[in-house]
Amino acid sequence: MQAIAVEPGAGEPTLVERPRPEPAAGEALVRTLRVGVDGTDHEVIAGHHGDVPDDDTQLVLGHEAVGVVEDPNGTDLEEGQIVVPTVRRRPNGRDNEYFERGEPDMAPEGEYVERGIVGAHGFMAEYFTSPAEYLVPIPEEFAHLGFLVEPISISEKAIEHAVASRSAFDWDLESALVLGNGSLGLLTLGMFADVLDVERTYCLGRRDRPDPTIDIVEDLGATYIDSRETPVPEIPEVYESVDFVYEATGYAKHAFETVDALAPNGVGVLLGVPEPWEFEVDGGRLHREMVLHNKALLGTVNSHRGHFESAVDTLSQLPTWLTDDLVTGVYGLEEFQRAFETGDGVIKTAVEFSAL
Amino acid sequence: MQAIAVEPGAGEPTLVERPRPEPAAGEALVRTLRVGVDGTDHEVIAGHHGDVPDDDTQLVLGHEAVGVVEDPNGTDLEEGQIVVPTVRRRPNGRDNEYFERGEPDMAPEGEYVERGIVGAHGFMAEYFTSPAEYLVPIPEEFAHLGFLVEPISISEKAIEHAVASRSAFDWDLESALVLGNGSLGLLTLGMFADVLDVERTYCLGRRDRPDPTIDIVEDLGATYIDSRETPVPEIPEVYESVDFVYEATGYAKHAFETVDALAPNGVGVLLGVPEPWEFEVDGGRLHREMVLHNKALLGTVNSHRGHFESAVDTLSQLPTWLTDDLVTGVYGLEEFQRAFETGDGVIKTAVEFSAL
Numbered sequence: 001m002q003a004i005a006v007e008p009g010a011g012e013p014t015l016v017e018r019p020r021p022e023p024a025a026g027e028a029l030v031r032t033l034r035v036g037v038d039g040t041d042h043e044v045i046a047g048h049h050g051d052v053p054d055d056d057t058q059l060v061l062g063h064e065a066v067g068v069v070e071d072p073n074g075t076d077l078e079e080g081q082i083v084v085p086t087v088r089r090r091p092n093g094r095d096n097e098y099f100e101r102g103e104p105d106m107a108p109e110g111e112y113v114e115r116g117i118v119g120a121h122g123f124m125a126e127y128f129t130s131p132a133e134y135l136v137p138i139p140e141e142f143a144h145l146g147f148l149v150e151p152i153s154i155s156e157k158a159i160e161h162a163v164a165s166r167s168a169f170d171w172d173l174e175s176a177l178v179l180g181n182g183s184l185g186l187l188t189l190g191m192f193a194d195v196l197d198v199e200r201t202y203c204l205g206r207r208d209r210p211d212p213t214i215d216i217v218e219d220l221g222a223t224y225i226d227s228r229e230t231p232v233p234e235i236p237e238v239y240e241s242v243d244f245v246y247e248a249t250g251y252a253k254h255a256f257e258t259v260d261a262l263a264p265n266g267v268g269v270l271l272g273v274p275e276p277w278e279f280e281v282d283g284g285r286l287h288r289e290m291v292l293h294n295k296a297l298l299g300t301v302n303s304h305r306g307h308f309e310s311a312v313d314t315l316s317q318l319p320t321w322l323t324d325d326l327v328t329g330v331y332g333l334e335e336f337q338r339a340f341e342t343g344d345g346v347i348k349t350a351v352e353f354s355a356l
Numbered sequence: 357m358q359a360i361a362v363e364p365g366a367g368e369p370t371l372v373e374r375p376r377p378e379p380a381a382g383e384a385l386v387r388t389l390r391v392g393v394d395g396t397d398h399e400v401i402a403g404h405h406g407d408v409p410d411d412d413t414q415l416v417l418g419h420e421a422v423g424v425v426e427d428p429n430g431t432d433l434e435e436g437q438i439v440v441p442t443v444r445r446r447p448n449g450r451d452n453e454y455f456e457r458g459e460p461d462m463a464p465e466g467e468y469v470e471r472g473i474v475g476a477h478g479f480m481a482e483y484f485t486s487p488a489e490y491l492v493p494i495p496e497e498f499a500h501l502g503f504l505v506e507p508i509s510i511s512e513k514a515i516e517h518a519v520a521s522r523s524a525f526d527w528d529l530e531s532a533l534v535l536g537n538g539s540l541g542l543l544t545l546g547m548f549a550d551v552l553d554v555e556r557t558y559c560l561g562r563r564d565r566p567d568p569t570i571d572i573v574e575d576l577g578a579t580y581i582d583s584r585e586t587p588v589p590e591i592p593e594v595y596e597s598v599d600f601v602y603e604a605t606g607y608a609k610h611a612f613e614t615v616d617a618l619a620p621n622g623v624g625v626l627l628g629v630p631e632p633w634e635f636e637v638d639g640g641r642l643h644r645e646m647v648l649h650n651k652a653l654l655g656t657v658n659s660h661r662g663h664f665e666s667a668v669d670t671l672s673q674l675p676t677w678l679t680d681d682l683v684t685g686v687y688g689l690e691e692f693q694r695a696f697e698t699g700d701g702v703i704k705t706a707v708e709f710s711a712l
Contacts, residue, residue, distance in 0.1 A: 101526050103525050103526060105650075106525050106526075106620070106621050106650055107620075108620035108621075108649055109648065109649075157524075160524045161521075161524050161650075161652075164520060164521060164522075164523045164524040165517075165520060165521035165652065165654065166520075167520045167523065168513075168516045168517045168520040169459050169462050170457050170459060170462075252639040252640040252642075252643045252644075253639060255639065255642070255643040255646070256639060264462070264463075264464035265462050265464075270643055270646055270647050271647060272643065272647065273644050273647055273648065274639075274640040274643050274644055275640050275644070276638050276640045276641045276644075277638065277639055277640030277641075278636050278637065278638045278639070278640075279636065279637070279639050280634050280635065280636050280637075281634065281635070281636075281637055281639065282632050282633065282634045283608040283609060283611065283612060283630075283633055283634070283635050283637065284608040284630040284631050284632045284633030284634075285632045285633075286608075286611070287608040287611040287626060287628065287630050287655075288608075288629050288630055288631070288632075289655070290611070290626055290653070290654075290655030291626050291627060291628065291629055291655035291656065291657050292465065292629065292655070292657050293464055293465075293655065293657075294461075294462055294517075294654075294655055294656055294657060295654075295655050296517075296521065296652065296653070296654045296655070297646070297652070297653045297654075298521065298646075298650075298651075298652045298653075299643075299645070299646030299647035299648070299649065299650055299651050299652070300647065300650055301647050301648050301649075301650060
């Protein structure tokens with residue numbers, strides 16, 4: 001079968017021929033429909049993140065997949081069922097407490113592999129196998145958008161943790177700011193505006209108009225903030241301080257500036273994964289401000305099956321125009337390279353391996 | 357009646373004569389038993405924090421009080437009942453949503469005054485009045501220690517918020533580190549060790565042995581860490597990374613170093629209130645570490661009536677030797693200055709206004 005793989009540092013993915021996998025006991029065989037491309041894929045391709053499996057020299061890419069069950073292989077799944085796979089797997093089959101209790105997203109480094117990212121092949125292949133416990137059924141009508149379930153699940157977890165952190169008191173989530181106008185930022189902005197009914201929403205970017213991401217921001221009823229005009233610490237003065245900041249830029253200074261952008265009792269969730277970078281902060285002021293106004297900062301990574309299930313619900317609640325505008329390209333294997341191209345007109349892309 | 361007051365910047369408290377207050381409708385009159393002294397009092401005395409009421413040139417000190425109801429004045433309280441007052445009050449009687457829902461601790465600056473700290477006279481007087489809703493009954497057997505209820509309530513809130521922030525997943529609190537070996541740090545260490553049954557506890561200080569605070573740390577079964585030998589970022593290597601960090605030093609670098617000291621999925625609560633201070637951090641590494649290991653940092657301040665009620669329970673569960681060793685001096689009005697003296701032998705002091 002055909003697959004899209006990368007050798008660490010090669011700088012670009014290639015089409016390779018690999019044996020079609022055989023499902024082991026407890027695993028189903030899935031025929032791949034579509035696999036999304038995101039920033040993590042680009043980091044893996046560039047050699048900045050991720051690693052090949054122990055027994056291989058290249059890594060099959062892809063962690064945002066949707067497929068159709070080809071062979072349930074004795075599991076509870078049904079042939080023809082549409083499924084989305086989760087990403088983390090037990091490292092070398094070794095079990096640990098996090099996987100045992102269904103929370104692989106909380107496992108520390110070394111206690112997991114990630115399909116398509118680190119230590120395990122991904123889903124960019126005509127077929128893949130997976131233990132049935134990691135395959136989340138979705139309605140057939142969302143099969144074409146199923147590759148958005150994984151990124152949405154990341155925000156389901158982030159929002160769940162943020163809300164939990166504010167659950168010891170009466171918290172009103174009335175305003176939210178998304179840092180970053182990439183596809184994850186825009187999906188999350190859609191969740192704030194249309195699913196969580198947050199009254200006032202903002203999205204920070206650094207793009208000139210006209211721009212399709214700015215159009216989406218404004219069509220969602222949110223306010224676009226150009227970081228070149230209004231840096232994060234000035235947002236409270238120019239707009240307002242916000243109850244929730246969602247950081248999806250990977251720009252390390254945003255983690256600290258988030259404290260300034262938050263309203264009293266607000267929460268910032270950090271999702272970016274920056275490289276080491278030393279810079280000066282007014283640590284005394286930030287510390288004092290967090291204390292005197294009960295502010296919270298949370299890091300979150302990955303997501304578990306429950307978050308995927310919530311993401312399926314969310315996907316059904318997002319307006320159709322949003323996903324239509326967000327997905328700027330779905331490319332077949334004959335032109336898969338186009339799914340990895342970036343540029344101002346590109347928001348979210350996917351590779352199509354087969355049609356339903 | 358006699359009271360202990362300070363003029364901003366005067367540098368030391370003085371004994372003053374003030375009229376005995378008359379309880380208004382809904383207020384009770386309380387005869388003061390004891391009032392504790394803490395770091396905030398010293399900051400108010402030094403003029404670094406706090407402010408006098410609008411209509412006065414001096415501030416009656418004291419926010420950690422216990423007293424006996426002298427005149428219930430038609431409230432639900434009973435004459436002779438032992439009570440501890442909470443600290444925050446409506447600013448100029450103006451109501452706001454935070455007070456309405458019983459969460460004055462979540463009110464932002466400007467939406468509250470604090471008795472004995474900012475904008476309202478404290479409890480260091482022979483009598484005080486208070487709306488009955490802010491007077492928390494405690495058992496008579498703890499009357500002599502009732503001035504510890506307010507500081508314990510601060511940690512009740514901090515721990516409640518920290519646990520809430522980890523409630524979206526299965527979190528085991530097995531190790532805790534208290535930064536700071538002042539009286540609040542030691543009380544909190546006692547809560548971790550003896551009330552929450554945290555298996556492994558640590559307390560950071562910068563004192564030489566022999567020292568009474570180190571004795572308390574070790575008598576609690578905790579490990580004393582000298583910050584001069586083991587700075588916070590080295591604690592994971594020398595001891596272990598911990599599930600919970602409680603910062604009670606007000607040293608701004610500790611807020612950032614807390615991220616390094618935390619185990620995966622851990623939470624740090626910040627309680628210190630430092631002055632502005634610019635310094636360099638590896639912001640990229642801290643941001644990345646928070647994300648990849650799901651770490652949380654929360655600021656918390658003050659506490660509400662529910663936390664005071666929990667604190668009364670906690671006080672009854674702390675070992676008697678701990679409170680005996682912690683309270684190093686209780687002084688009558690004739691030698692009240694001794695309650696404000698600091699030094700290596702001093703841990704927690706109080707002024708006694710009257711006996712039960």
